[in-house]
Amino acid sequence: MAGLSKSDSSHKSHDMGMHDEQLTGRTQQMYFSPSEDENFEHAYAYDVDFSKATEFDCADLSTTDINIKIRNLMKEGYGTINIINPMGKHALGVGILNRLNLTFEGSLGYFACGLIDGPNVHINGRVGWSCAENMLAGTVIIEKNAGSLFGAAIRGGDLVCKGRAGARVGIDQKGGTIIVGGDVGAFTGFMMQRGRMIILGDARENLGDSMYDGTIYLAGKAKSLGVDAVEAELTELDIRYLKGKLALYGMEAPNGIENITKISSGKQLWNYDNLEPTEKKLVL
């Protein structure tokens, strides 16, 4: 097969014993140590201090230079970084696996803040498509509008757009919470697998199309629901959760939280269970 080659036995991973284990099944036979010391950071995280703040102008810097500068500032212990003049550059603030307060004073282009795991990002402007794609943890707050594919394949954390967002918001969402203060485009929640989406405006066609799991809370109206997206009962726990979550970002449901529509998967597309016995028969 193209691109596959035998592992180089001189690689240091062999000396570390990383090729000795026989992999049998999905369960990792490791056990938690509940008495583990209190430690809130990954072993490889930079030790930063939120009260140590700095600012830089990125007007004349390239995307790579800006991202490396952010990394170097974290290495130096800066926990609060303010970036001015981003001027719509693409792929800024990506791959940050650390706690950090990061602010952009202006709009960003596409793929902003992707693959992040932990930081609190504030964007005082707009963002292009695929903002915070594959985000793992942290918060990203956008004060204005967002493009299409907002939060594509997000896995965790809170992603907030205070304005409107384009089509396919949260496509392939696998976790986390996406909040949009205004309207969202067509196919929002397409192939959603888990996580939560809170839309305070209206949604265009096919909201939640082919969603396998997860929950969409819609304060406005949907032009249409997608295949297998069905209305569900809003529970008292949902209401408490929504109140708490919206209050965090100073947002409100225009008609009251009690009037939000909850949409979940009808699970009619869960047909892999039907296929497997047939496949077995064919093999036999």
Added chain:
Amino acid sequence: MTKKQSIDHFLESDGLDSEREKIIGQHIGYRYDVNLVPDMDKITPFLKKYIEFMGWKDLNWLEDIHMGYEEGRAAVFDRNINGWVTVPESMKLPDNQQDRDMIARELLIKFQMSPNHPLVDLRKAYEKFN
């Protein structure tokens, strides 16, 4: 309306309930409710300290962490190793899923932040940037 399952259903049985599951010998779907939103009244002191340390105001990514059940044991899924990590058998489990989820979150943080986590060695062996 579906019958409410015992909280220990997947600890006390193989989870093969439907005819289809019996035929394929595998439970279909998750072994816990992935859509259960957290009850913040149940948060533990450890988790409070963690979210304060990270500069967050709620559970953030931990909202998606639940106590699951794998091979008849309580376990937590760790996305960083793409596998289940089992909860010590000696640990007494509370009688409701919300409290169990908070314990799962706490244990997962302790596991992920431990210097013994597999990601630490993986990073040493394969990291591209330092």
